[in-house]
Every structure is written in structure tokens, then in C-alpha cells.
Amino acid sequence: xxxxxxxxxxxxxxSSALARSAVPSAQRQAELESLLLQDCGSCHGLMLKGGLGPxxxxxxxxxxxxxxxxxxxxxxxxxxxxxxWGPILSDADIAWLVDRLLRGAPDTGVRP
Amino acid sequence: xxRWWLLLVLFSGPLFADDCALRGTGDLAxxxxxxxxxxxxxxxxxxTAVARVEGLGDLSHASVVYSRDGRYAYVFGRDGGLSKVDxxxxxxxxxxxxxxxxxxxxxxxxxxxxxVSNYTPGGVKVFDxxxxxxxxxxPATWGDGLRSKVIGLVxxxxxxFVFSLWDAxxxxxxxxxxxxxxxxxxxxxxxxNPYDGLITPDGRYYIAGLFGEDGMALLDLWHPERGVRRILxxxxxxxxxxxxxxxxxxxxxxxAGDRAFVPxxxxxxxxxxxxxxxxxxxRIPVYGQPVFVEARPDGREVWVxxxxxxxxxxxxxxxxxxxxxxxxxxxxxxxHMEFEPRGEEVWISVRDRDRVQVYDTATHQLxxxxxxxxxxxxxxxxRAHRIGx
Numbered sequence: 360x361x362x363x364x365x366x367x368x369x370x371x372x373x374s375s376a377l378a379r380s381a382v383p384s385a386q387r388q389a390e391l392e393s394l395l396l397q398d399c400g401s402c403h404g405l406m407l408k409g410g411l412g413p414x415x416x417x418x419x420x421x422x423x424x425x426x427x428x429x430x431x432x433x434x435x436x437x438x439x440x441x442x443x444w445g446p447i448l449s450d451a452d453i454a455w456l457v458d459r460l461l462r463g464a465p466d467t468g469v470r471p
Numbered sequence: 472x473x474r475w476w477l478l479l480v481l482f483s484g485p486l487f488a489d490d491c492a493l494r495g496t497g498d499l500a501x502x503x504x505x506x507x508x509x510x511x512x513x514x515x516x517x518x519t520a521v522a523r524v525e526g527l528g529d530l531s532h533a534s535v536v537y538s539r540d541g542r543y544a545y546v547f548g549r550d551g552g553l554s555k556v557d558x559x560x561x562x563x564x565x566x567x568x569x570x571x572x573x574x575x576x577x578x579x580x581x582x583x584x585x586x587v588s589n590y591t592p593g594g595v596k597v598f599d600x601x602x603x604x605x606x607x608x609x610p611a612t613w614g615d616g617l618r619s620k621v622i623g624l625v626x627x628x629x630x631x632f633v634f635s636l637w638d639a640x641x642x643x644x645x646x647x648x649x650x651x652x653x654x655x656x657x658x659x660x661x662x663x664n665p666y667d668g669l670i671t672p673d674g675r676y677y678i679a680g681l682f683g684e685d686g687m688a689l690l691d692l693w694h695p696e697r698g699v700r701r702i703l704x705x706x707x708x709x710x711x712x713x714x715x716x717x718x719x720x721x722x723x724x725x726x727a728g729d730r731a732f733v734p735x736x737x738x739x740x741x742x743x744x745x746x747x748x749x750x751x752x753x754r755i756p757v758y759g760q761p762v763f764v765e766a767r768p769d770g771r772e773v774w775v776x777x778x779x780x781x782x783x784x785x786x787x788x789x790x791x792x793x794x795x796x797x798x799x800x801x802x803x804x805x806x807h808m809e810f811e812p813r814g815e816e817v818w819i820s821v822r823d824r825d826r827v828q829v830y831d832t833a834t835h836q837l838x839x840x841x842x843x844x845x846x847x848x849x850x851x852x853x854r855a856h857r858i859g860x
Contacts, residue, residue: 396506397804397822397845398779401717404549405505405531409572410590411620411637411718435714440664440682442714447780 623668
């Protein structure tokens with residue numbers, strides 16, 4: 360039980376530092392880009408072409424409501440392998456990730 | 472950016488500088504550089520980098536098996552690429568794109584067949600190990616014409632492959648006596664969402680870990696007619712599950728005496744199984760969600776790494792006391808650990824630091840660091856002679 364509290368405390372520490380600004384700083388954006396490819400990539404593929412989780416390319420996500428994607432990332436999908444990122448990422452982080460996914464790679468072609 | 476690689480290759484001198492090296496491969500290993508679609512060939516006698524091979528595609532979650540003569544590495548990439556890499560000449564000998572999305576593979580007992588497990592389209596494909604010619608296609612069909620993702624593919628004695636179906640919750644045995652006409656035995660309802668599988672080093676038991684519910688599925692390959700049995704049922708009973716930010720792996724079998732060590736799912740614990748009755752003997756609290764739980768080859772210690780966001784540490788369990796004996800901090804993004812075959816050193820990939828580290832397993836001291844770009848899996852060529860690897 361105390362471990363769970365430990366995790367919550369950790370997430371608060373992380374998110375309160377970031378929740379203040381609506382748009383993540385340039386440095387934070389770089390961290391999120393790396394998180395997306397490496398850590399989301401462990402399930403969605405390093406190129407976001409899919410793996411255990413579905414592909415997250417702009418073509419696949421097109422037409423899916425932004426808020427619904429935000430909720431998916433924040434709360435996960437219970438009963439599936441998609442974990443909730445709310446304990447780790449701030450709302451601003453998640454919104455940035457969703458826009459990044461919908462838009463595609465910063466410099467398309469080489470990276471997803 | 473590439474220049475220092477060139478330097479490394481040049482400095483490795485006569486080994487691989489021109490053509491092909493005249494040496495054994497028993498002390499070689501491959502390090503996956505997953506962001507670059509490249510592998511490094513390293514040697515574990517002096518712990519140096521010897522060559523780099525590029526052009527292997529998307530290597531997220533890549534894994535490797537070795538030909539029985541230890542000369543070739545078969546690299547399974549995420550993009551469905553199957554590459555046969557010549558360790559001595561440090562080049563890609565053959566390469567096929569065999570599916571849209573794959574997850575790993577195995578080499579048959581007789582060394583003639585390479586099997587690849589695929590996510591899309593879900594199933595297993597079997598290739599000739601020499602030519603990479605497709606011999607058999609085994610679609611993982613279930614339900615109403617659905618295809619399941621396949622995971623946990625291993626080789627088993629009798630030239631069989633065993634694997635699990637993530638979506639379907641099944642274990643299949645493919646008997647490859649006639650490579651073009653595999654004979655399939657299906658075991659249904661083995662539990663929800665098997666996430667990986669392993670086979671014991673003697674090739675007798677196949678064990679699939681379950682993500683969708685607590686427990687593991689155990690199949691005795693000496694007695695497949697007895698069916699699949701559930702073990703470690705309800706190990707998480709009454710406990711609040713935590714999110715799993717990276718799937719654990721079952722690779723090899725962390726056994727010490729009559730105890731085996733496996734990752735719990737959704738708990739920051741390593742589970743200890745009593746092999747006399749397959750019951751849970753103990754649960755060891757650890758620093759995060761375990762990903763790899765690996766026994767030092769002499770069985771005296773078990774080393775554990777963790778899922779995001781706890782992936783900067785490695786913990787060591789003393790198997791006699793079942794207590795943590797040490798915690799190391801290699802740095803963020805510890806993705807894999809591989810012991811040298813006799814266990815005196817262990818190689819650890821530290822993705823975010825672009826390093827591979829070598830530790831002395833007796834003193835737990837860092838001996839050496841090698842540069843590698845976003846390293847993930849490390850695979851010793853000594854796997855060539857082990858069942859299930």
C-alpha cells in the first residue's frame with residue numbers, strides 16, 4: 360500500500376513542475392519526443408507502426424477525436440495493455456503528445 | 472556522426488579489417504542498436520567492439536538466434552525483416568521481409584529451420600536456415616476468422632516449435648518433422664493475453680506468462696496429452712495492480728536449485744516458484760515492474776531490470792536468503808542484461824546513455840563501457856547451443 364502512495368507522490372512531483380505552463384518547454388518537448396519513440400514505442404513500435412499496441416501514425420489516427428485520444432493516454436484502456444500515463448505525464452505533456460501524433464513527425468519521411 | 476565507428480572498426484585491426492576473420496565465434500555477441508537499424512559485433516574476451524553491420528531495418532524489440540556452427544546470427548526486426556548476418560565477415564548475408572510486423576523467432580533443434588512469430592498478419596512463418604526460403608506459413612487463426620498476434624516462440628526437442636497467441640489465449644505446438652507440412656496441436660483457453668513464453672533448458676516445460684489475468688500457463692512437453700495447467704494462480708490476490716509501462720520478458724529460465732524466479736505483472740515483485748510443486752514460494756519486493764529476471768549461470772544470484780519509469784537501476788537477489796543483495800545504477804534506459812556463458816561478467820545495455828556496460832558479477836563492479844547507439848538487446852553467440860534461446 361505504501362508503495363502506491365510512493366508512486367502518486369512521484370507523479371505529483373513530476374506533474375506539478377510541469378502543469379504550470381500550457382505548452383511544454385523546448386527541452387521538455389525533446390524529452391517527450393524521445394519518450395514517444397522509445398517508451399511508447401516499446402508497444403507501438405519505434406516507428407509507431409504498431410506492435411502489441413496499434414499503429415499511431417497520423418493516417419490511422421485521423422478522424423479520431425482529440426479529447427478521446429487525450430483520455431486514452433491519460434487513463435489508459437482498462438482491460439487492455441494500454442497503461443494510464445496520467446500518473447507520469449502532465450495534461451500539457453499529454454496534449455502535446457496527441458498533437459504530435461496527429462501531426463506526424465516534425466520532419467516527415469525519416470522519422471514517424 | 473559515423474566517423475568514430477569507422478575508427479573503431481579500423482582499430483580492431485586484423486580481426487575484421489579486410490574480408491573475413493579467421494577466429495572462433497564462441498566469445499562473440501551482438502548488440503542491437505535499435506534506432507539505427509544496425510548491430511554491433513563485440514567480443515567478450517577483451518570486451519571490445521569489433522564491427523558494425525547496418526541496414527537491418529526497424530530493430531525495435533529485435534532479437535537474435537544463432538546458427539549451430541555459431542557463424543551466423545539471424546536477426547528478427549520489428550518491420551518483419553529477417554536478416555542472416557555473417558559474424559566473421561561482418562556483413563548481411565541474406566535478408567527477407569517476411570511480414571508487416573514481427574516480434575521474434577527461434578531456430579529448430581536440427582538447426583535447419585528458422586521460425587518467426589508475427590503480429591501482422593498474426594502467425595508463424597518457417598524458413599530454410601540456409602537460403603531463407605519460405606517453407607511453411609502457419610496463420611494464427613481463431614474465433615470467427617480472426618488472426619492473433621503470436622508471442623513466446625521457442626524451439627523444443629523433436630524439431631518442434633511452441634508459441635502462444637496473445638489475442639486468442641492459446642498455446643500451439645508445431646511439429647516440423649516435415650518442414651513443409653507442420654502438424655499443429657492447439658491448447659485453447661490457457662488464460663487471457665499470454666505476453667511471452669519460455670522453455671526450460673531441458674526442453675521439457677513450456678511456460679507462458681499471462682498479462683490479462685494472474686498466473687502462468689504450464690505445458691509439459693513430455694505429456695502434451697495432459698494439457699495446459701495453470702500455476703501461480705491469483706498471485707496478485709487482494710493487491711492493487713499498478714500500470715505496466717513495458718511488458719516483462721520471459722527469456723531463459725532463472726533457476727537456482729529447485730527455485731525459479733519470474734517477474735510479477737502489475738506488481739513490483741519477483742515471484743519465486745517452488746519447482747517441486749510449481750507453487751509460489753515467496754514474493755520478493757523490488758524497485759519497479761521487473762522486465763528481465765535472469766539467473767547468473769551458477770545460480771547464486773538473480774539480476775533484475777525494470778520497466779519505465781524505473782529503468783535506471785538493476786537489482787540483485789541473493790537466492791539463498793531471497794533478499795536483495797545489491798542495487799546498481801547503470802543509468803536511464805537499462806533495456807537488457809546478458810551474462811557471459813560461464814557467468815563471470817554481465818553485459819548491460821543503457822539506452823539513454825548510449826552505452827553498453829560490462830560488470831564483474833562477483834564484485835558487482837563496472838569493468839568497462841562501450842559506446843553503442845541506443846543499445847537494446849545483447850545476444851551472446853553461446854546461445855547457439857542452448858535449447859529455447
